Amino acid sequence: MTTRIPIEVSARHIHLSQSDLEALFGSRYELKKLKQLTQPCDFAAEEKLSIRVSDRIIDNMRIVGPVREETQIELSMTDAINLGVTPSVRMSGDTKGTPGVVLIGPAGQVELKQGVIIAVRHIHCATNEAKALKLKNSSIISILVKGPREITFHNVKVRVRDDYKLCVHLDTDEGNAAGINRVGEGYLVKK
């Protein structure tokens, strides 16, 4: 229980396919990079969208680039309750049968049939970091967060890739429950 692991809290955000990006922002549109994120493959884009379910709207949702194969909306359960949808807890990319939503952009709207998930809490690590920590891709670990709202998160999915960087990703409900605002740290708990 001695290995400290950085933790980042992911606020609600959107990944867009190229075709949805163009439907929302215009033909041949390209996302503008606002900020590089910790994972070298991801950046926060300057662009934001509104999402709507019936008469409920969440404005100013950040887009995370680059574009992906499929559009996906990642909410916290608090967001989902406010919006009136009941997504399940899924791995990124696993959107089959999830709720849809209307995306509202400056150049148009997209009526998504599916794509809203609550992301499974997970830990990114590079191949060498995984080896050093004796973690295998797709395995499940626990992370202890100390402090006044001390918590152990179980069912933390391990995601290993050469270009990843060691970091646990929680959503805002999980971060708030553990007293973490944006960034924090935890400890790998081995059984």
Added chain:
Amino acid sequence: MTTRIPIEVSARHIHLSQSDLEALFGSRYELKKLKQLTQPCDFAAEEKLSIRVSDRIIDNMRIVGPVREETQIELSMTDAINLGVTPSVRMSGDTKGTPGVVLIGPAGQVELKQGVIIAVRHIHCATNEAKALKLKNSSIISILVKGPREITFHNVKVRVRDDYKLCVHLDTDEGNAAGINRVGEGYLVKK
């Protein structure tokens, strides 16, 4: 790890002093009981209030009766961030030095100097239940919640009183982080 404990998620709510109740609803006003809560001493009132900090408002906040010595607003950290206040995690009643808020009722407003807290996660139990579970008032335990969002909540404060009924109270961030919507159950973890 075999004792099942009921869990309830407390949404944001307000406890009012008699003088604040009268300032907000009118002279000699009495709260109307909407629903008895699990703890025999508490009820959800029919009445709701808005709370305001600068230009940010949360509407429709439920009042929990009966009236208390001091007015207190219990928020989740998500609520607090949305409202733009930074309360600390406190035991109910411990409001010294906490942020204030403007309460807006049908008959008037009250500018509270302090009173906004995030409640410490806690477990209520009757004296005989505490004895059976070998729990002492004010001690600290851990509660495991199973399921896809499996979590162990540490620093759960034990509150023993003759008229309490066995139940863990979490806020909405904690409930959502554990995949609990309103009610669930957990297991007492003994060290």
